[in-house]
Amino acid sequence: MTVTAEHSTHDLRRRLTGHLVAEGVLRSPGWIRAFSTVPRERFVPAFTLRTADGVRGVREGDTAYLDTVYSDASLITQRDTSGTATSSSSQPRVMATMLEALPDDDSTSVLEIGTGTGYNAALLCERYGSPNVTSVDIDPDLTAAARQRLHAAGYAPTLITGDGTAAHASDGPYNAVIATCGLPRIPQDWLAQVVPGGTIVANLGYGLTVLHTDEHDTVQGHFLPEMAAFMTARGSSSHTNGGHQGDMAALMRATGSITTVHLQCDVTAPMSRFLGGMLHPDTVDFTLTGEDGHVVHIVQHPASGAWARMTMHDTEGARIDYDGPGGRNLWGERLPLMTAWAEAGRPGPERYGLTVSGDGGHTLWLDGPGGRSWELPA
Ligand SMILES: C[S@@+](CC[C@H](N)C(=O)[O-])C[C@H]1O[C@@H](n2cnc3c(N)ncnc32)[C@H](O)[C@@H]1O
Structure with a gap:
């Protein structure tokens, strides 16, 4: 479908939301409403995307602009001097998958790691209310731009510039943490930032994990069936998700x-x-x-x-x-x-789970914490 005058952004939002609902990715009324309401175009005035013919730049005013904004595509919004992508508006399908794993409770307070464009923060504000949302990005240019765009769209979350893998002076502890940058491990500092019984939704390697904290500083949970790899948190050791070196x-x-x-x-x-x-x-x-x-x-x-x-x-x-x-x-x-x-019969990610103990040990297990297990490298 190409965008013509009769296709308002409202229609395009409905089309993308309908697609995510039809795919079974968006399920709960709260998130369906958020995706139907937040204008993604306000957060991505210019971006590049990977196509079969290579990398293509798209900006506001281009013929394909709105149609692309409301496609199920990851939109790259920042690259470093070597051309490596350092920020993006993630693929809506993956965003919806992770958001649906957060508590279905209107009063959830949530910390997002990786503000980026601010679009996901806007969805969180639409779902839980701006006073319940704090978002942190390591790049001051990104938090400044996101603040402006969020305010222009009517949202006012707390935005912090800093390393989201470390603790920060904040309005926490939160009911939930959601990380939209990839990590090799769950940072120990997050444990103090989440209330007992709280939720952590994060991307580890190529897995999307949903963990719950307990009173004993242990964090445990499952992987979602979907696989995805976000750009890796800056400053974290190792793992260049999906990247490769050389020819x-x-x-x-x-x-x-x-x-x-x-x-x-x-x-x-x-x-x-x-x-x-x-x-x-x-x-x-x-x-x-x-x-x-x-x-x-x-x-x-x-x-x-x-x-x-x-x-x-x-x-x-x-x-x-x-x-x-x-x-x-x-x-x-x-x-x-x-x-x-x-x-084990070629299980999908959902049969695997993770326990993070108080001393920082990470155990990957199959079919329950008592099942076959592997220690993640420190
Ligand atoms: C995939 S983008 C996030 C997309 C964003 N949620 C959105 O809706 O546009 C990943 C973001 O994580 C940020 N980031 C990377 N390392 C970080 C760190 N250590 N702490 C906080 N943010 C970090 C990057 O600057 C980038 O903006």
């Missing part, structure tokens, strides 16, 4: 050791990324389709240049090419994770 074409051609494996699972499956992103957060995963049509899953350790390339062949099993400068065998690390996953 992808070279990695597709690179030669190293070769092995063939016959596992009862697809080693290129998205769950490889989910488990690897959590347990080996200093590696990055990406999936490509080779010239011969085969799906190729590559794991890379940017710090050493180690890599593993996994290609599924229906009849011959999986071919693994790998090389480990610095002694890192990425395939050897991934194999036990994929084997355990296959043995």
